[in-house]
Amino acid sequence: MYHNLTHAQKRIWITDRIYHKSPMHNIGGCLKITGHVDWNKMVHAVNDVIQFNDSLRIRLIEIDGEPYQYIHDYSTSVIEFLDFSGHENAHETFEKWVEEFFRSPFELEDKELFQFVIYKLSEVESGLVLKIHHIISDGWSVALIQKQIFEKYNNSNRLKPALELSYIDYxxxxxxxxxxxxxxxxxxxxxxxxxxxxETSLYKNLSxxxxxxxxxxxxxxxxxxxxxxxxxxxxxxxxxxxxxxxxxxxxxxxxxxxxxxxxxxxxxxxxxxxxxxxxxxxxxxxxxxxxxxxxxxxxxxxxxxxxxxxxxxxxxxxxxxxxxxxxxxxxxxxxxxxxxxxxxRFFDESGELQIEAEEYTxxxxxxxxxxxxxxxxxxxxxxxxxxxxxxxxxxxxxxxxxxxxxxxxxxxxxxxxxxxxxxxxxxxxxxxxxxxxNQNTRNYPQDKTIIQHFEEQVEKEPNKEALINNDTSLTYSEVNQRANQLARFLISKGVEKGDIVSIYAYHSYELVIAILGILKAGAAYLPIDPDYPHERINFMLQDSKSRTILTNISLSNNISFDGEIIDLLNQSIYTLGKSNLSITNSPEDVVYIIYTSGSTGMPKGVIIEHRNLLNYILWARNTYVGDNEAFALYSSIAFDLTVTTIFTPLVSGSRMIIYKQDEQEFILYRILEDNKATIVKLTPSHLSLIKNMNNRNSSVKKFIVGGENLKVTIANEVDKSFDGNIEIFNERVNL
Structure with a gap:
């Protein structure tokens, strides 16, 4: 007579079909016995238990695509006997065997779904192994089987049911x-x-x-x-x-x-x-x-x-x-x-035998x-x-x-x-x-600025690609020469050491060259995002006392500024000497000013010195940068996290790939589609937008995360989307 599967059984059946030939549903364990065992008596006890419990004789069949079960007639089971006592290391050999034994799957259709094996390690060490498919048993049942076997072994008349028990009743x-x-x-x-x-609790099983x-x-x-x-x-x-x-x-x-x-x-x-x-x-x-x-x-x-x-x-x-x-x-x-x-707990009162139960998976x-x-x-x-x-x-x-x-x-x-x-x-x-x-004491040059480290890199690899923008590129030597020309032009316009020069520009070669040119002139730069509200921009210009703006776009009419405005696209500003200038800055001088969001009031300007920047950038270089790295420059220059993307590649000989903001496409998607960058600096919010993408073949190998708290769940999901081929560095750690 055929019976439907219970819902618990059906779920196992379906999973077994998905992961065909998988031993995932093998359960059971081993009864390790110390003492002299009458194995003929033990075999009889095992067979009595098989006969007594109809669920052990369940067979599965499939009819018209639907699984059913029936109780197979009882017949005496031949219990395999394995003798490991002749091996040099019997225990180790047995453990290897039992591991392989439990990794061997059952044939699910119309086959026996359990297997008993008797083994011997020495004259006084032996045991009984049971492997059984989860579709006909559970952990509680395994304990019942073990208990019944030794009840029967110790008292051949003891295994008598007070009532007829059948899984069919369930x-x-x-x-x-x-x-x-x-x-x-x-x-x-x-x-x-x-x-x-x-959603963080839900799970999709991997292959x-x-x-x-x-x-x-x-x-x-x-x-x-x-x-x-x-x-x-x-x-x-x-x-x-x-x-x-x-x-x-x-x-x-x-x-x-x-x-x-x-x-x-x-x-x-x-x-x-x-x-x-x-x-x-x-x-x-x-x-x-x-x-x-x-x-x-x-x-x-x-x-x-x-x-x-x-x-x-x-x-x-x-x-x-x-x-x-x-x-x-x-x-x-x-x-x-x-x-x-x-x-x-296993029933362990078995006469003169000492029994220890061990589970296997x-x-x-x-x-x-x-x-x-x-x-x-x-x-x-x-x-x-x-x-x-x-x-x-x-x-x-x-x-x-x-x-x-x-x-x-x-x-x-x-x-x-x-x-x-x-x-x-x-x-x-x-x-x-x-x-x-967390020991962060490091020796780094106390008497140098970020510009000196950049110039050393130029001298080391002058012809190496430094900046890439679409299908064009500039070498380290070309970037350095144009920065030197711009620095001389700024000096000719009255820019002096300690001045604050604003950069109001979108991502381009000129943006990076402007930063370097300002620093080479001995000044500090103030990054301004052109998309900021004009009230914020006006406040920043006034508060910083900036007298010069470098830009590659037209200034909005709403911006109030009566100082010098220099067009970075005007080629006449790149006509002076190309050689390096004398270094006028010291590590204690200001390198840039960045303004807070102003969420709790007016924005506040935070002053960063050369030594602060250099300390971080050299640490970042040593921590993140490998051979042939490519950084993606895409985030606003007014964000502090963008500093990593600009200066780290310039002092490490890496490439910087420049991305302009595109209203038609989320820029991070474009970076991943381009498949050129190897390092991307971003926030946890950015990660949450790419965690469900298939990133297995991405060129990106490292994410540097900052700005917000990074949840472990997000990091794990991103790691899975990259098939484990991604390193995630969290710069914001709460100890």
């Missing part, structure tokens, strides 16, 4: 539930709960499922402290670690609305809890978190939310994805992160990061972290664990602590970051 229960009023109430609950989803696992065993004292606290607060170990993990995500992502996944047993009565089969469901947990809350208050919120969600846990997760139309929005999961608490998963919490006894808590290798390095996961550990230590120290006061970094890490990693 299939019928689910069908009845889907036609019930409770189903409609559950649907409405989740519809309300998941309205206006936070690469490969993952690694990192295990951390908490020391006995910490385990005791945690158990003591959860007993005092009246919460579970699961709630404790959910709290720590949500605080971690809040601190690292900067989000107040977070969704994580948590598996639920979905076994509503005694019969379900005693039946082997695929019951487990995935439940999204959406929690709001605020800095002003105390840890204890936040725990109470989590407990309340979990209790509310548990009431409605039967609603199938695959229907939830469908209801929310996630696939049409480009996602396939409500969350990136999952926390799985194993509260099943296929090292494949469809989520970004999964935390598993195991507590096999009162004083041993094991934290596992399964992470996608495409998204995390091992060093990243070590850091995640360190931060989680720092958080739960503070939770243990003071449950009344405010969330805003919780630190991610330990005292040792803070000291390391501030006084070691």
């Amino acid at each position: 299939i019928k229960k689910e069908r009845k539930y889907l036609e019930s009023i409770r189903f409609l109430k559950d649907q409405q609950f989740w519809s309300n709960k998941l309205e206006h989803l936070p 690469n499922l490969e993952c690694n696992r990192m295990l951390h065993s908490l020391d006995e004292l910490t385990s005791q402290k945690i158990n003591s606290l959860i007993k005092e607060l009246g919460i579970s170990l699961n709630i404790f670690f959910i709290t720590a993990f949500l605080i971690y995500l809040h601190k690292t992502l900067g989000e107040n609305d977070i969704i994580i996944g948590t598996p639920v047993l979905n076994r509503g009565d005694y019969e379900d809890k005693q039946t082997i089969g695929m019951y487990v469901s995935t439940m999204p947990l959406r929690v709001g978190i605020e800095d002003k809350q105390s840890i204890f208050d936040f725990i109470k919120i989590i407990v309340r939310e979990i209790k509310r969600c548990y009431i409605h846990q039967k609603y199938p997760y695959d229907l939830l994805i469908k209801d929310l139309q996630l696939v049409s929005k480009g996602y396939d999961s409500l969350f990136k992160y999952n926390l799985n608490y194993y509260n099943t 296929s090292r494949q998963q469809n989520l970004s990061l999964q935390l598993t919490i195991n507590q096999w006894n009162e004083n041993k808590i094991l934290l596992g972290m399964d992470y996608k290798i495409e998204e995390y390095k091992q060093s990243d996961i070590k850091l995640v664990y360190q931060h989680l550990e720092t958080i739960w230590k503070q939770m243990l120290y003071d449950p009344q602590m405010k969330i805003k006061d919780i630190k991610l970094l330990s005292k040792e890490e803070i000291i390391n970051r501030i006084y070691t990693l």
Whole structure:
């Protein structure tokens, strides 16, 4: 007789079809046995369990494109025996074998979906390995199988059912539930709960499922402290670690609305809890978190939310994805992160045998990061972290664990602590970051200016391309010569050391040459964006006492200025001597003035000295610049971040590609389309506009980010869009 798949099974079936031949759904583990085992008796016990549980004999078939299941007749299973005792390093050989064993996928259609293997390491070390497909089992079921096998092994008459248990009964229960009023109430609950989803929590699985696992065993004292606290607060170990993990995500992502996944047993009565089969469901947990809350208050919120969600846990997760139309929005999961608490302890009273249970995985998963919490006894808590290798390095996961550990230590120290006061970094890490990693003392020439460093670069590579504008370019020598000619012209017009010369110009060769020419004349420059309101421009000109404007466009009639206006496009200003001028500036002189936005009042002019600029630019050169780099000059000259794009390439021998603003196309899109630049300086807001593009073949290899707070989620999404081939340097770091 054929039966429909449950919704949980159907989701596994569909995923298995998408990732064909993937071992992702292999689950199970190993019972490591110390002592002398009667293996004939053990084989009989295993076969009795197979016969007793119809779900182990489920077979799947496809009829007219629809999957069905049926119970295969029982026949004695031949259990494979592997003897590793003759190997030089039996344990290592076994571990390699079991890893490959779990990476071998099942044939899903009309085949046996479990496999038992007996192994031997020595006369007193042996064990039983179970690999089973998730579509017919879950973690709770694996523990039931292990328990039943040893009940039968120790007492051949013990395995007698108090009632007939069949997974088919659960299939019928689910069908009845889907036609019930409770189903409609559950649907409405989740519809309300998941309205206006936070996009940062949603996830689109990548094609690469490969993952690694990192295990951390908490020391006995910490385990005791945690158990003591959860007993005092009246919460579970699961709630404790959910709290720590949500605080971690809040601190690292900067989000107040977070969704994580948590598996639920979905076994509503005694019969379900005693039946082997695929019951487990995935439940999204959406929690709001605020800095002003105390840890204890936040725990109470989590407990309340979990209790509310548990009431409605039967609603199938695959229907939830469908209801929310996630696939049409480009996602396939409500969350990136999952926390799985194993509260099943293996039945280990097996006569003279000592038994230790160990879980194995296929090292494949469809989520970004999964935390598993195991507590096999009162004083041993094991934290596992399964992470996608495409998204995390091992060093990243070590850091995640360190931060989680720092958080739960503070939770243990003071449950009344405010969330805003919780630190991610330990005292040792803070000291390391501030006084070691953040050590910024560097020796750089104290008696030189930025112009001298530029001229040294000109002397080193005079014929190298410096500026590129569309299909034309200027070499370092050509740029330097024109800057020298302009400097001499400015001096002839009365520009002196210490004067403020304004630049009112759009991006062009002349803009860069104007900056260099002003500095070579001994003056400082004031960058003015021609798109600024005329009131702001007039204020800047008046406040700075600028007497000269260099421009490559006509000044607006609304600009009030009675000083010298010099047209940068007039070739007659480039007729004087081409050789370098004598340096008149010192490192303490002003190099430029930049005005604040004036959002809190009138704009304020900020004076930058040569030594300040040189300190930053030489640091940027050493930090960002590699061989054959090309910087994209596109942002307003009145933005402080543009300084990086102008001066860093000029002192490092890199190219500067000049982009003019185009109202018809977002300029950053054009830079990416051109595929010429390798380094782009931008803000996090810019990154958010390109995170959903396919940037896998981009020439851009480095982003220098500043001006705003950069969220980890945005950085991760951009990194994925570049297929990991991008470096993101965050110049605004809040320690």
